[in-house]
Amino acid sequence: xxxxxxxxxxxxxxxxxxxxxxxxxxxxxxxxxxxxxxxxxxxxxxxxxxxxxxxxxxxxxxxxxxxxxxxxxxxxxxxxxxxxxxxxxxxxxxxxxxxxxxxxxxxxxxxxxxxxxxxxxxxxxxxxxxxxxxxxxxxxxxxxxxxxxxxxxxxxxxxxxxxxxxxxxxxxxxxxxxxxxxxxxx
Amino acid sequence: xxxxxxxxxxxxxxxxxxxxxxxxxxxxxxxxxxxxxxxxxxxxxxxxxxxxxxxxxxxxxxxxxxxxxxxxxxxxxxxxxxxxxxxxxxxxxxxxxxxxxxxxxxxxxxxxxxxxxxxxxxxxxxxxxxxxxxxxxxxxxxxxxxxxxxxxxxxxxxxxxxxxxxxxxxxxxxxxxxxxxxxxxx
DNA sequence: ACCTGAACACCGTTCAAGT
DNA sequence: ACCTGAACACCGTTCAAGT
Numbered sequence: 039x040x041x042x043x044x045x046x047x048x049x050x051x052x053x054x055x056x057x058x059x060x061x062x063x064x065x066x067x068x069x070x071x072x073x074x075x076x077x078x079x080x081x082x083x084x085x086x087x088x089x090x091x092x093x094x095x096x097x098x099x100x101x102x103x104x105x106x107x108x109x110x111x112x113x114x115x116x117x118x119x120x121x122x123x124x125x126x127x128x129x130x131x132x133x134x135x136x137x138x139x140x141x142x143x144x145x146x147x148x149x150x151x152x153x154x155x156x157x158x159x160x161x162x163x164x165x166x167x168x169x170x171x172x173x174x175x176x177x178x179x180x181x182x183x184x185x186x187x188x189x190x191x192x193x194x195x196x197x198x199x200x201x202x203x204x205x206x207x208x209x210x211x212x213x214x215x216x217x218x219x220x221x222x223x224x
Numbered sequence: 225x226x227x228x229x230x231x232x233x234x235x236x237x238x239x240x241x242x243x244x245x246x247x248x249x250x251x252x253x254x255x256x257x258x259x260x261x262x263x264x265x266x267x268x269x270x271x272x273x274x275x276x277x278x279x280x281x282x283x284x285x286x287x288x289x290x291x292x293x294x295x296x297x298x299x300x301x302x303x304x305x306x307x308x309x310x311x312x313x314x315x316x317x318x319x320x321x322x323x324x325x326x327x328x329x330x331x332x333x334x335x336x337x338x339x340x341x342x343x344x345x346x347x348x349x350x351x352x353x354x355x356x357x358x359x360x361x362x363x364x365x366x367x368x369x370x371x372x373x374x375x376x377x378x379x380x381x382x383x384x385x386x387x388x389x390x391x392x393x394x395x396x397x398x399x400x401x402x403x404x405x406x407x408x409x410x
Numbered sequence: 411a412c413c414t415g416a417a418c419a420c421c422g423t424t425c426a427a428g429t
Numbered sequence: 430a431c432c433t434g435a436a437c438a439c440c441g442t443t444c445a446a447g448t
Binding site: 184187211217219 | 318321358362363365369390393394396397403404405408
């Protein structure tokens with residue numbers, strides 16, 4: 039079977055789910071594919087871009103809420119859809135957060151939200167979308183790492199319900215804030 | 225001069241400022257101190273805890289706004305004080321963000337804000353403080369990495385004023401949202 | 411107690427050489 | 430064009446041995 043970029047990405051996602059980001063090395067990806075590490079570099083420029091591709095895959099899996107929904111509801115559903123996508127794979131939040139930080143990755147997670155905000159004639163769509171995105175990412179990273187530490191028994195893992203409530207509270211704060219800003223007329 | 229935990233932390237901060245997080249290795253810290261890498265492990269359990277100590281140092285440098293200030297103003301000033309601290313050293317935001325993620329580090333960046341919110345009898349102080357913290361961290365990480373990429377000419381580095389405005393907009397959104405939530409009586 | 415020297419088990423990346 | 434084998438220049442961490 040020919041080595042392809044797609045096969046490399048798939049192997050990367052498998053390692054991510056099974057062993058986590060810490061064990062995701064180019065050599066391990068090559069092992070899974072039964073190939074020498076150097077061979078990967080014929081299909082992928084470097085590790086960072088592979089991680090960006092994995093991030094894109096995660097972000098792409100976010101399905102946008104119905105465009106008929108009112109902005110507030112739409113944003114709330116978008117936020118939880120994004121959260122679900124991040125949580126759907128091991129270390130998913132960290133992969134997306136760090137790929138976003140270095141600015142690689144073709145998928146822009148907040149674009150859908152920006153467009154919905156623009157369509158609703160809200161002021162500063164990019165600022166609102168970015169604020170929501172930063173919160174969702176930060177919260178998901180924290181929740182995901184805390185969960186892993188709880189699994190290892192390093193820290194006692196508070197009720198899972200508490201995390202979900204804190205999440206929806208944060209979203210509510212930001213959505214209400216955006217609302218208020220719009221009413222203030224700036 | 226005897227090798228101490230303090231000297232190791234100081235050397236770490238120097239390397240961070242001069243060469244960045246990517247070049248901060250235990251071996252390099254040891255080199256700077258004129259010592260073998262293994263010697264560090266007598267004073268510091270591992271690299272992660274050294275990074276947590278650096279994070280603590282950065283967080284500790286945040287000075288709390290005057291307690292006389294009204295909550296809204298206080299939160300706004302706290303957010304920009306935290307941002308300044310994160311931006312004050314190379315990769316500062318990423319160091320704090322990742323140490324916070326893994327849950328090491330004795331300094332809890334959001335504690336001051338939680339206390340101020342409690343003192344003002346605002347509802348859900350932890351949720352509000354966490355939301356603000358996640359935004360400040362996310363924004364600072366993005367701004368800092370984008371700045372470094374601009375230095376390297378990889379990406380054109382939009383106006384620095386735009387970043388500052390987006391920051392204060394995000395803070396405003398969250399502060400207004402917290403206000404609104406409080407008025408709604410929940 | 412504190413540090414050296416050397417090792418162990420890894421990394422990401424490059425590149426001549428083969429097919 | 431695509432992959433192997435082997436190397437380069439690193440890592441974090443451990444640990445016997447020295448002082």
